Amino acid sequence: MASLLLSPPSTPSLLRGAAAPRVEWRPPTIVGSYGGLAADLMAAAGKPYEPWQRDGVDLMMSTRPDGKWACYEYAEWVARQNGKGGLGEGRALAGFFGRGEELIIWSAHEYKTALEAFRKIRRLIRALGAPLTETLVDVDGVMVKISNTNGEEGFERLDTEQRIKFVARSKGSGRGFSGDCNIIDEAFAYTPEQQDALMPTLIARPNAQIIYLSSPPLTGDTGEVMFELKARAEAGGDDSLGYRDWGIAGHLDDRAAMNLDDRGLWAQANPALGYGRVTEETIGKLRRSMTSNQALGFAREVLGLWPKRVAGGGAIDMARWVDLADSMSKRRGDVALGVDISPARDYASIALYGVRDDELGHVQLVDYRADTGWIVARLVELKAALDPLAVGMGRGTYASLKTDLDKVGLTVPEDPAKPKRGELAVTTAVDMAAACGHVLDAVKQGTFRHLGQTQLDEAVAGARTKQTADAIAWARKDGATDIAPLVALTVARWAYTTRVDLIVTDDGPNLW
Structure with a gap:
């Protein structure tokens, strides 16, 4: 029956x-x-x-x-x-x-x-x-x-x-x-x-x-x-x-109201629990380590919680975006960093852009955390480790961080035509519009790869474009989506492409 x-x-x-x-x-x-x-x-x-x-x-x-x-x-x-x-x-x-x-x-x-x-x-x-x-x-x-x-x-x-x-x-x-x-x-x-x-x-x-x-x-x-x-x-x-x-009832959007520590939910979503492959101890470790973005990854990957279905209307075709995922992607050589802060300033993102051996672009989310107090110290760490061509960000992000950035020596070029390695690259409205357009084109043309990271996927799915005068910019489809990871990616790519041939070294600019 x-x-x-x-x-x-x-x-x-x-x-x-x-x-x-x-x-x-x-x-x-x-x-x-x-x-x-x-x-x-x-x-x-x-x-x-x-x-x-x-x-x-x-x-x-x-x-x-x-x-x-x-x-x-x-x-x-x-x-x-x-x-x-x-x-x-x-x-x-x-x-x-x-x-x-x-x-x-x-x-x-x-x-x-x-x-x-x-x-x-x-x-x-x-x-x-x-x-x-x-x-x-x-x-x-x-x-x-x-x-x-x-x-x-x-x-x-x-x-x-x-x-x-x-x-x-x-x-x-x-x-x-x-x-x-x-x-x-x-x-x-x-x-x-x-x-x-x-x-x-x-x-x-x-x-x-x-x-x-x-x-x-x-x-x-x-x-x-x-x-x-x-x-x-x-x-x-x-x-x-x-x-x-086997996933638990509800939607990912509602996870903040759920008791994700409920062992009954762990058992419901993991039928292999207790048979050797999956243990309560292992799930407990995942619960403690997968806490970013209100435990989004834990709720979906461990508890099988579904996202709420969203009708189309996003700026980026998600089928194309998924096809660009390559968990083994690695860049070679120089990189640029990009930074963005959510409008509510509750989360911030740092992304990276470089080029792979096959000449395709490589993008990844380097850091994504709550609040903003960590950003400048993290940029100092990344600058020392990666020696980036540039650190990109929008005007609003730059204005809010300028005092702290100045203190650690992260500044804009004295001569915009002769930037030095590691200096800031701050977008104008026209720059941001061009950067958004270039990302849209790159997705359609398949000219870069990403790692399939949760926060970046969520940002791409939740983004639309808005018209501002004669330019475009990223915007959220709804109030619940944080698109800062996508904006950080966008300015990282823009910083790389606009600075790679201009960086002044002791031997002069990189004129390849």
Whole structure:
């Protein structure tokens, strides 16, 4: 029978993860399941399922009376490090060894995540059989070929030519592929455009299935596919959707009113708690260390709290922004710093801009803290450590910090045409308008990369542009958003591009 289950948080005396997700939808057509096949394979490979994983794979691989999957789509939303990838691993092995699926596609937003999934399944396959060579494993008489080629990682059964392939959506390598089983890892970065490209290709697959695995979306402007699945499930589901969400109830905007120290909430959001992988001690350490921005990161990443969905209207296309994330990005050589303070002066940001070896720009949020008293001392530290070309900021920020900046020798150039390394670069209204426009263009053109940092993502999602006379400037879409990280990025990039060829050294300006 179809059911939508809403379970209240548990408060066990011996802290262990919740036995059931807060929200669960089971289609009404279930008569059986191949979940046992996946569980047996994982156990044989030395990675037995925890109870919550076994329940999940049973629902994921449930069947209708005609033998087809009851869950054409299956979504599992759970906090990081709980083991949601294990559900995908068992599902892939079951399709490969027991269900005759011709092609299983495992896609992730970033290549490194897809590669990590490949390595985990490679270990499982080797554990199930006897490795004959580095690239050939005998699994009970089934010869499995391993492809380790960069960008072509995967497995192939030599008897049936069944394959498991691993692709990175951010590089476009997932487009054009359609599998009998399609595992969408990092679904928070899975876009409607990617969904639209995939779905029509499944028409020719008689028993296709799509598996979505993720923690909650980064911002209310992203994760459209996840938000749609959430809405379908919470509205009562449908006869082809399986859905489980372990995150606590509410929205990120309301976290200040929540007791984030409630162990019952920890248990609800972390079903692996108490089974070895996740411990109460570890969550406690995260709670104490993830306190910035009213514990935003802890609430989302550890407690699975969703952002409130935001209709479009932002200045920056969040799908494009997410595609520019590269957690491994590193700059080389010179940098510039940028500083901004929120209008209420309750938070401040310092960002950095440089250039990578591949000539793409590199941006990152260097520091983000409450209040403003720390800014100047931190700039002194960063100047000593990084020797920046310049330190950029807007006129208002400069005016409010000028006295303290003067005391530590952070000043504007005596001759604007001959700035020295490390001097201030203060924008005019026209400069800021140009800087905003350059960032908008750079996002559209994909000419820089960022690290995917929470506060910067939130700022980008919450920013719009406003017209001031004949210029534009960043503005907040709503009163709750702090866009200082984006403004700091903007002035850091502007400071770099305007100063890199002008800096006066002992040998004269940098005329490359």
